[in-house]
Amino acid sequence: MYELIKKDIIAVLGDLVEILKSKEESDLVQMKQLSNHIIHNASVFQDEDSVSVAVLIYSLSKIIERKQMEIDYSKILNMVNSCIANLKINDDENFRKSIKNIFNFIRTIDGKLKLYIHEVINQAQIKKGCKLCEHGISIARAAEILGISQWELMHYIGKTTIIEKFSEPVDASFRLNIARRLFE
Numbered sequence: 001m002y003e004l005i006k007k008d009i010i011a012v013l014g015d016l017v018e019i020l021k022s023k024e025e026s027d028l029v030q031m032k033q034l035s036n037h038i039i040h041n042a043s044v045f046q047d048e049d050s051v052s053v054a055v056l057i058y059s060l061s062k063i064i065e066r067k068q069m070e071i072d073y074s075k076i077l078n079m080v081n082s083c084i085a086n087l088k089i090n091d092d093e094n095f096r097k098s099i100k101n102i103f104n105f106i107r108t109i110d111g112k113l114k115l116y117i118h119e120v121i122n123q124a125q126i127k128k129g130c131k132l133c134e135h136g137i138s139i140a141r142a143a144e145i146l147g148i149s150q151w152e153l154m155h156y157i158g159k160t161t162i163i164e165k166f167s168e169p170v171d172a173s174f175r176l177n178i179a180r181r182l183f184e
Contacts, residue, residue, distance in 0.1 A: 001049055001092050009053055012038045013084050016057060020077055031061035039131045049092075051145050052099050054128050063106055071109065079105060129153045 012034050019027050019034075035058040038050050064071060079102045086095035125146045130153065132142040139157065143150040 001047065002045060005045055005047055005050060006087055006090075009038065009049060010084055010087050012053060012057070013080055013087075016060075017077060017080055017084070020073055020080070023073065028061045028065050031057050031064075035061070035128070036131060039128050040135065048145055049096070049099075051128060051132075052096070054131075055125050055146070056099060056102055058128065059103075059106060063109060075105065076102065126152055126156045130157055133157060 015034055016031065019030050035054045038057070039054040060076070079098060083095055083098040083102070086092075086098055125148050129139075129142040129146045129148060132145065133139055133153070137145075139150055139153050143153045146153075
């Protein structure tokens with residue numbers, strides 16, 4: 001893992017620890033902002049670790065939003081601190097295992113919520129894939145990085161206004177002139 005990415009992930013996870021300790025109403029907004037911040041690294045370096053952290057933080061924000069009173073914050077804090085400790089000693093493999101453990105913990109929060117949590121994680125991946133596309137990464141590469149299908153990502157992007165932001169309308173007569181020049 002690049003040193004720059006590692007430092008940014010450590011900083012973001014440190015911010016997450018502070019947010020989880022405070023338990024304020026603004027926590028959810030701050031967590032979503034952290035998730036969007038870390039996705040920038042994923043778009044620049046196209047690394048899976050940044051994407052995992054972004055999806056993890058976004059998923060946690062959604063779970064906290066729904067089940068705030070039933071979540072064991074101390075366990076999540078310990079797991080996040082474990083991720084930070086692994087990164088600080090350059091143990092990337094155990095960092096990735098710690099991230100997987102947090103995802104597994106999220107999935108086991110409530111037996112009734114298993115399907116919901118799976119859906120939240122899936123939707124978080126799709127949403128972060130959309131953010132990658134906003135940063136100029138192709139749909140195919142974003143889907144590959146996140147481990148989701150291109151169809152899921154295209155379906156979501158089709159419902160957003162992202163395309164409208166980046167594409168300038170082309171006059172029909174201009175397109176017709178280009179087509180005529182092709183056949184001259």
